[in-house]
Amino acid sequence: MxxxxxxxxxxxxxxxxxxxxxxxxxxxxxxxxxxxxxxxxxxxxxxxxxxxxxxxxxxxxxxxxxxxxxxxxxxxxxxxxxxxxxxxxxxxxxxxxxxxxxxxxxxxxxxxxxxxxxxxxxxxxxxxxxxxxxxxxxxxxxxxxxxxxxxxxxxxxxxxxxxxxxxxxxxxxxxxxxxxxxxxxxxxxxxxxxxxxxxxxxxxxxxNAMSGAACLAGGQEQKPESSLLNGGSFYDYYQTSDGRWLSVGSLEPQFSARLCDTLGIADLKSDALSQKPEHRQRLKAALKERVASKTLAEWQEIFAGQDACVEPVLTISEAAEHPQLKAxxxxxxxxxxxxxxxxxxxxxxxxxxxxxxxxxxxxxxxxxxxxxx
Structure with a gap:
């Protein structure tokens, strides 16, 4: 061995x-x-x-x-x-x-x-x-x-x-x-x-890591869809036109700007950086509408050359054949x-x-x- x-x-x-x-x-x-x-x-x-x-x-x-x-x-x-x-x-x-x-x-x-x-x-x-x-x-x-x-x-x-x-x-x-x-x-x-x-x-x-630290030391109890990483921002999953899902994790400014440009919603770039709930929800609604307009395969092709923290939600069998995991x-x-x-x-x-x-x-x-x- x-x-x-x-x-x-x-x-x-x-x-x-x-x-x-x-x-x-x-x-x-x-x-x-x-x-x-x-x-x-x-x-x-x-x-x-x-x-x-x-x-x-x-x-x-x-x-x-x-x-x-x-x-x-x-x-x-x-x-x-x-x-x-x-x-x-x-x-x-x-x-x-x-x-x-x-x-x-x-x-x-x-x-x-x-x-x-x-x-x-x-x-x-x-x-x-x-x-x-x-x-x-x-x-x-x-x-x-x-x-x-x-x-x-x-x-x-x-x-x-x-x-x-x-x-x-x-x-x-x-x-x-x-x-x-x-x-x-x-x-x-x-x-x-x-x-x-x-x-x-x-x-x-x-x-619990970060959410635990926020609660125990900061007195902030995290609830579903309340924080940056658990659905409270545009960092989330979005359904495609063929019933599949696309993950969007474009948190940093350079990635969120690239995301908005690629999706044709450049006017919402400022919403990606905003802490206001109404701005976050406006961007999420736009993302939901845009992602639902194409199939997962179409989005994969569009984002293949974009370094924007956007990836498809794959099945296990699909993941097993992904070139990264194979490599x-x-x-x-x-x-x-x-x-x-x-x-x-x-x-x-x-x-x-x-x-x-x-x-x-x-x-x-x-x-x-x-x-x-």
């Missing part, structure tokens, strides 16, 4: 999306990941449609490059097997509710006793502390409690269900990888392992295990010295039992 993390070994007890996405990123960067699954309780990701050559596409992607071990953690003797296994691993990642791993005899304290330098990362909805620590939840709940949903969507229709799992992936997965790698650096300096507590709600709350190798072929390849999303970070690569799609449960048991 290539990648900058080839020296790290990860024992993965996670399921569904957040943990497996995090360990996929680690595997893509070269870490040796062993995934531990229950033999009699199938991870829903494994059966989620659609399927490719009999394998769930979600499983093939999320568990690529990993080894698979099946072990009933509730069975007598399983804890002893894990305690023996973990001696050879650097990192443990799990996604159970607080206290579950401890009750199984393989919590952080038990594992640390046999491997003092172990980095143990727990991903949960609400973290290891607080009144909600044992409460069930999903992505939509974490975004709601974190305040993210309150300022997304339209003023007259409320927050939309997001097309991607923001709290799960941008919150849980990415913050878990960040925390783990920070702990690795600390261990290199001190020899100490540690517990890393990742709450998807905490991480989602942190994603960045963001669609790759991954071995199915039989010599054929499955198309998958590529790794988004490009390393000069240690480029990432992946060996194969997610394996069948217990494919590596013989090696580890």
């Amino acid at each position: 290539a990648g900058p993390l080839t020296s790290l070994k990860v024992l993965d007890f996670s399921t569904l999306l957040p943990g497996p996405y995090a360990t996929m990123l680690l595997a893509d960067m070269g870490a040796d990941v062993l995934r531990v699954e229950a033999p009699d309780r199938v991870d829903l990701i494994r059966v989620m449609p659609p399927h490719d050559a009999g394998v769930s596409t979600a499983h093939g992607f999320l568990n690529r490059g990993k080894k698979s071990l099946t072990l009933n953690l509730k069975e007598e003797g399983s804890a002893d097997k894990v305690l023996e296994l973990v001696k050879d691993f650097d990192i443990v990642i799990e996604q159970f509710r607080p206290g579950v791993m401890g009750r199984l005899g393989i919590g952080y304290e038990a594992l640390k006793a046999v491997n003092p330098s172990l980095i143990y990362c727990s991903i949960t909805g609400y973290g290891q502390t607080g009144p909600y620590k044992d409460r069930a939840g999903h992505d939509i709940n974490y975004l709601s409690l974190a305040g993210v949903s309150s300022h997304c969507g339209r003023a007259d229709s409320g927050p939309p269900p997001m097309g991607i799992q923001i709290a799960d992936v941008a919150g849980g997965s990415h913050h878990a990888v960040m925390g783990i790698l920070a702990a690795v650096i600390h261990r290199q300096q001190t020899g100490e392992g540690q517990f890393v507590d990742v709450s998807m709600t905490d991480a989602a709350f942190a994603l 960045r190798e963001m669609v790759i072929g991954v071995d199915r295990g039989d010599g054929t390849q499955q198309r998958q999303i590529g790794f988004p970070i490009k390393f000069e010295k240690t480029p990432s690569e992946t060996s194969r799609i997610g394996k069948m449960p217990g494919a590596d039992n013989e090696q580890f048991l």
